Amino acid sequence: MAPPVDVSGLMWAIGLLLIPVVLAIPMKITWQYWIGSGHEGTEYRGMVRQIIDSGRQLSPFRATLDDLARGLRIAPSRQRLIEADLLHPLSLSHFLILPALIIFPLAVIVALPVIIIGFPFLFLVEYILIKNRVLMNILKLVETWLHWQVIHIPKPHRGAELTKARIGEFSQHVVHFAQVPQGTFLGLFAWLMVHWTLKTDSFWIELSIAVGLYIFLLGILSVINNAFESDLVFVDPSKGRLVPVDQWLESILKPIVGIGLLFLIGRNLLDEARGGNPVLFATTVLSLLYGAAIVGIAYRWGYSLWRGTRVKSIFEAQIVEGLAPLSYDLTRNKGRIDFRVRMTMQERMQVISGLSSNQMSFDELQNLPTSDSADIIPANPME
Numbered sequence: 001m002a003p004p005v006d007v008s009g010l011m012w013a014i015g016l017l018l019i020p021v022v023l024a025i026p027m028k029i030t031w032q033y034w035i036g037s038g039h040e041g042t043e044y045r046g047m048v049r050q051i052i053d054s055g056r057q058l059s060p061f062r063a064t065l066d067d068l069a070r071g072l073r074i075a076p077s078r079q080r081l082i083e084a085d086l087l088h089p090l091s092l093s094h095f096l097i098l099p100a101l102i103i104f105p106l107a108v109i110v111a112l113p114v115i116i117i118g119f120p121f122l123f124l125v126e127y128i129l130i131k132n133r134v135l136m137n138i139l140k141l142v143e144t145w146l147h148w149q150v151i152h153i154p155k156p157h158r159g160a161e162l163t164k165a166r167i168g169e170f171s172q173h174v175v176h177f178a179q180v181p182q183g184t185f186l187g188l189f190a191w192l193m194v195h196w197t198l199k200t201d202s203f204w205i206e207l208s209i210a211v212g213l214y215i216f217l218l219g220i221l222s223v224i225n226n227a228f229e230s231d232l233v234f235v236d237p238s239k240g241r242l243v244p245v246d247q248w249l250e251s252i253l254k255p256i257v258g259i260g261l262l263f264l265i266g267r268n269l270l271d272e273a274r275g276g277n278p279v280l281f282a283t284t285v286l287s288l289l290y291g292a293a294i295v296g297i298a299y300r301w302g303y304s305l306w307r308g309t310r311v312k313s314i315f316e317a318q319i320v321e322g323l324a325p326l327s328y329d330l331t332r333n334k335g336r337i338d339f340r341v342r343m344t345m346q347e348r349m350q351v352i353s354g355l356s357s358n359q360m361s362f363d364e365l366q367n368l369p370t371s372d373s374a375d376i377i378p379a380n381p382m383e
Contacts, residue, residue: 003274003275004274005270005273005274006273006274006278007273009272009273009277009278009279010269010270010273010278012278012279012282013269013272013273013278013279013281013282014269014282016279016282016283016286017265017282017285017286019286020096020097020099020286020289021096023095023099024092024095024096024098025092025095027095027098028090028092028095031090031095035081035082035085036082040072040073040074041074041078041082043068043072044065044068044069044072044074044079044082045082045086047065047068048065048082048083048086049086051156052086052087052156053332054331054332054333055156055329055330055331055332056156056331057154057155057156057157057158057352058083058156058157059158059352065079066079077169077170077171080169080171081170081171081174083157083171084171084172084174084175085174087155087156087157087175088157088174088175088178089178090174090177090178091181093181093185094177094178094180094181096181096289097180097181097184097289097290097293099290100184100290100293100294100297101173101177101297114211114214114215114295115295115298115299115302117215118215118218118219118295118299119302119303121215121216121219122219122222122223122299122303122307123307124219125219125220125222125223126223126307126311129220129223129224129227130223130227130311130314130315130318131314133318133322135223135224135227135315136315136318136319136322136323137322139232139245139319139323140322140323142234143323146234146236147237147238148234148235148236148237148243149234149235149237149325150232150233150234150235150245150319150323150325151232151233151235151325151326151327151328152230152231152232152233152325152326152327152328152345152348153231153233153242153244153327153328153329153330154231154327154348154352155231158231158352176297176300176301176304177297177300179225179300180293180296180297180300181293182221182225182250182253182296183218183221183222183292183295183296183299183300184289184292184293184296185257185258185261185292186214186217186218186221186253186257186292187210187214187217187218187288187291187292187293187295187296188261188285188288188289188292189257189260189261189264190210190213190214190217191206191207191210191214191288192260192261192264192265192268192285193210193213193260193264194206194209194210194213195210195264195268196264196267196268203284214292214295218295218296218299222299222300222303223303223311224249225246226303226304226307226308226311226312227311227312227315228245228246228249229246229308229312230245230312230315230316230319231244232244232245232319232325233245233328234248242330265285268281269281269282316345316349319345320344320345320346320349324344324345325344325345326341326342326343326344326345327341327342327343327344327345327347327348328340328341328342329342
């Protein structure tokens with residue numbers, strides 16, 4: 001006969017686990033109000049949103065945006081922050097782990113051993129996936145197996161003002177924090193898997209194994225995320241859809257990690273309520289959640305600053321050489337969606353690097369032509 005469930009302890013444990021959710025909702029509302037507060041901020045956001053919605057990059061409109069910000073008396077740092085919020089929006093999952101930023105300076109010292117152990121592994125993963133072209137060959141296999149096509153569609157923030165921000169500026173924190181939840185929940189998932197499968201009496205043995213698994217998964221994820229910032233998109237002709245490569249990876253991870261977390265937390269809570277300490281388990285889950293967030297933030301910041309740009313450029317060169325994708329424009333003008341091939345990816349990368357010299361105004365954005373006879377369009381762009 002199964003032991004009775006400690007209902008009181010189970011309710012306390014569920015209440016503890018719900019605290020981050022309860023706090024995240026007002027924090028998200030406060031953030032949205034603060035970042036878009038005031039007539040000046042709202043007007044500037046509207047102009048930036050207009051460019052993003054049109055499918056264009058911000059760089060050709062940089063001079064006009066700077067003039068607008070000065071006219072609205074918006075400081076450059078806040079201007080970059082507004083753009084960062086629009087280009088890298090924060091979801092509810094970001095605010096679930098936001099308290100980790102408050103304790104980050106102190107807690108990073110505790111997490112330092114994990115970070116020190118993990119960074120050499122990052123370079124090993126980079127050597128395998130990038131230097132040996134494994135990741136590029138994986139994309140080539142996906143093309144073959146799924147009958148998809150890899151193309152290039154530049155994102156709005158390519159060449160944006162955010163790249164000129166100082167390292168410690170708040171806008172930079174928003175950019176890097178945007179990808180932290182993915183690795184954070186992966187760390188909690190690693191510990192729950194180890195705790196559920198091994199069920200040892202030693203918490204430290206479980207934690208050590210989980211840390212090793214987390215370093216392995218986070219290392220692979222960090223390298224892939226930096227490489228996939230190359231604006232590559234899968235085209236599925238049979239279903240008529242476009243799937244950004246980075247979102248394709250996220251669409252695979254989200255159901256596995258999300259559903260897995262709910263199942264493992266629920267399963268372990270019931271087990272603890274029948275003969276353990278559910279409140280202690282809930283406290284452990286929250287501690288590990290914020291601990292994984294701290295490690296994830298450090299990995300994201302450190303690796304992106306040291307190696308991110310180099311990994312992205314090497315991977316882009318491999319893609320250009322191995323797949324030779326075409327670069328497309330996906331734009332919207334007065335309700336009309338226009339999807340056109342423009343040039344090769346290599347040529348587009350050269351164009352983006354020189355976008356600052358070809359500035360446009362908002363009037364030109366409104367009057368952009370819907371077709372351009374000067375474009376050289378292949379008979380069959382999918383070949």
